[in-house]
Amino acid sequence: MSASQLPAKSSAEAAPLAQFQRIRSSRAFDEIAAQIRTELASGRLAVGSRLPSERALSEQFGVSRNTLREALRSLEHAGLIRLQKGARGGAFISQHSGEAIATGLMDMYHVGTIQPAQLTEARIWLESIVVREACRRATPADIDMLNRNIDEAQEARRRGDFAGRAERHIEFHRMLARLTDNPIMVIVMNGVLDVLAHFVQRIGEYDNSFVLPSRRRFMEHFAAGDADAAVAEMESCLKRLQRSYMSRIQAEGVTVAKAAPRARRSPPTAQR
Incomplete structure (x- = not known):
């Protein structure tokens, strides 16, 4: 509620x-x-x-x-x-929904504190954690739900509905986050995905024909409970998407907000 x-x-x-x-x-x-x-x-x-x-x-x-x-x-x-x-x-x-976190991330993106490369990089890191835990917890009904999402994305692609396809892809990752049954992961992932959806809308339609075949391979590993293979497939797909996003920004000259210059800090000493 x-x-x-x-x-x-x-x-x-x-x-x-x-x-x-x-x-x-x-x-x-x-x-x-x-x-x-x-x-x-x-x-x-x-x-x-x-x-x-x-x-x-x-x-x-x-x-x-x-x-x-x-x-x-x-x-x-x-x-x-x-x-x-x-x-x-x-x-x-109120029952805190995490909207403040999502709004804060969106504001940081708009003013340039979060750059697209940082956004997509963080998404890859978080997704690996989400996939591993979701794989451990998923039920047969959850697996059916994820497969239906992929079918819907496939149908949107057949219709040439880029917006519908992108929405289904984003919702797939929200579903995975919910399967962790951890409100922190759900809130953080939803915030990141909200910003990502805005970013994808800004750069416009692009070819991501490799996503659906990758998603099918991912589900084979996921349904088999092979978290390592599922994580590897997801990371490979997301890294390819990241390269596609960055190439499109450079090729099309998509403008992104510039962050204010900051003083460089020495990297922290590694703790062992």
Whole structure:
């Protein structure tokens, strides 16, 4: 169930144990956010908890309602709370979806902190971990689901539907991430794949006819439980895709954001 679908709590259930202190810092909204995070970490607030009313909170914190609203908006943007309007509205602790991480990665890409080569490289590293764990956990139903995705991508290719084919390919990797049953891997992979989908859309249609045959070989290894062979096939395909992406950027002059120059640091000493 998504955060937006969580049932609103009644006012009688409005986080009765939360303990807030008066604000003494000039950065009031930062301290308000920090206190709410502390209450959440302590267990006095939980997912679905309704914070006290704006009036009650502003009195407890000793700040104006405008300052309080700024703090609540910052927490909403971070995905920690949701603000609901109406008679049963208020501020509720949300089921964190990882949207803040995905948004942060997308912003880093837009300003040039993440370059395409770094994006595709990180994707290769993460995918190897995902494939190995997904291979260990996959059920016959999961394998059928992945094969159906490949069939759909094949059909999209037959129709000449590049957008549909690209969407199916991206969804294949999201499926693998979900099979790890690890929310951290799902959130991180979804964030990386969101940026990758945006990048692929920018560079436009290109020939990736090698992907579907590779995907079929991958599934043979995956279904047999051969994680090493599945990882090797996936890495080979993704590295070929990376070379294709980089060649297209150079050939077509696709512009990407430039990162601000940074002082070079000496590489860390290897620890043994």
